[in-house]
Amino acid sequence: xxxxxxxxxxxxxxxxxxxxxxxxxxxxxxxxxxxxxxxxxxxxxxxxxxxxxxxxxxxxxxxxxxxxxxxxxxxxxxxxxxxxxxxxxxxxxxxxxxxxxxxxxxxxxxxxxxxxxxxxxxxx
Amino acid sequence: xxxxxxxxxxxxxxxxxxxxxxxxxxxxxxxxxxxxxxxxxxxxxxxxxxxxxxxxxxxxxxxxxxxxxxxxxxxxxxxxxxxxxxxxxxxxxxxxxxxxxxxxxxxx
Numbered sequence: 510x511x512x513x514x515x516x517x518x519x520x521x522x523x524x525x526x527x528x529x530x531x532x533x534x535x536x537x538x539x540x541x542x543x544x545x546x547x548x549x550x551x552x553x554x555x556x557x558x559x560x561x562x563x564x565x566x567x568x569x570x571x572x573x574x575x576x577x578x579x580x581x582x583x584x585x586x587x588x589x590x591x592x593x594x595x596x597x598x599x600x601x602x603x604x605x606x607x608x609x610x611x612x613x614x615x616x617x618x619x620x621x622x623x624x625x626x627x628x629x630x631x632x633x
Numbered sequence: 634x635x636x637x638x639x640x641x642x643x644x645x646x647x648x649x650x651x652x653x654x655x656x657x658x659x660x661x662x663x664x665x666x667x668x669x670x671x672x673x674x675x676x677x678x679x680x681x682x683x684x685x686x687x688x689x690x691x692x693x694x695x696x697x698x699x700x701x702x703x704x705x706x707x708x709x710x711x712x713x714x715x716x717x718x719x720x721x722x723x724x725x726x727x728x729x730x731x732x733x734x735x736x737x738x739x740x741x
Contacts, residue, residue, distance in 0.1 A: 554668075603675055612685040623677075
């Protein structure tokens with residue numbers, strides 16, 4: 510079964526660091542684009558970061574320079590290292606697989622597999 | 634790229650035809666997906682490439698549009714469809730992906 514399970518969330522003080530993990534089963538993380546998406550309490554979805562199958566990484570402006578996405582191929586696991594945390598980083602963090610498929614005359618990405626999320630609360 | 638969804642809230646009855654609009658601040662071809670999210674749950678993919686139905690999603694869901702204007706239509710609303718719906722543009726990871734603000738569909 511294709512599945513993603515996030516862990517590592519918790520309560521952390523402003524300025525602190527936390528590392529989220531996303532363990533995959535049923536497919537290979539390193540063969541796919543993989544993203545982190547977050548949702549602040551009562552708010553909408555916000556894309557955070559992506560790591561390409563080739564290893565390139567991109568970030569939302571709101572987290573650039575503070576968050577780092579990475580993966581461990583031997584563990585088939587995706588990570589999000591979060592430093593210099595702020596109150597506005599409080600959210601449920603989801604990992605997702607970014608799948609590429611042909612449709613019509615082109616190729617398109619979409620997020621087809623999501624984890625259940627892990628909650629990060631930044632508060633003193 | 635900004636995505637503006639309308640309406641942000643919609644009250645409808647079972648059996649109603651429902652249409653949600655998503656407008657992009659610049660052209661994104663057909664690099665748009667739609668997701669459904671229920672309270673406390675992860676988003677679920679409904680539509681990708683603006684109009685391609687994800688496997689396993691009921692055919693009452695359909696998507697259309699390209700460029701800057703897109704729509705998600707539910708042809709006959711069912712009790713399990715009461716949820717929040719989000720559009721997402723995947724035009725360029727380098728420039729950042731964005732989601733619309735969401736449309737909450739509630740029972741009238």
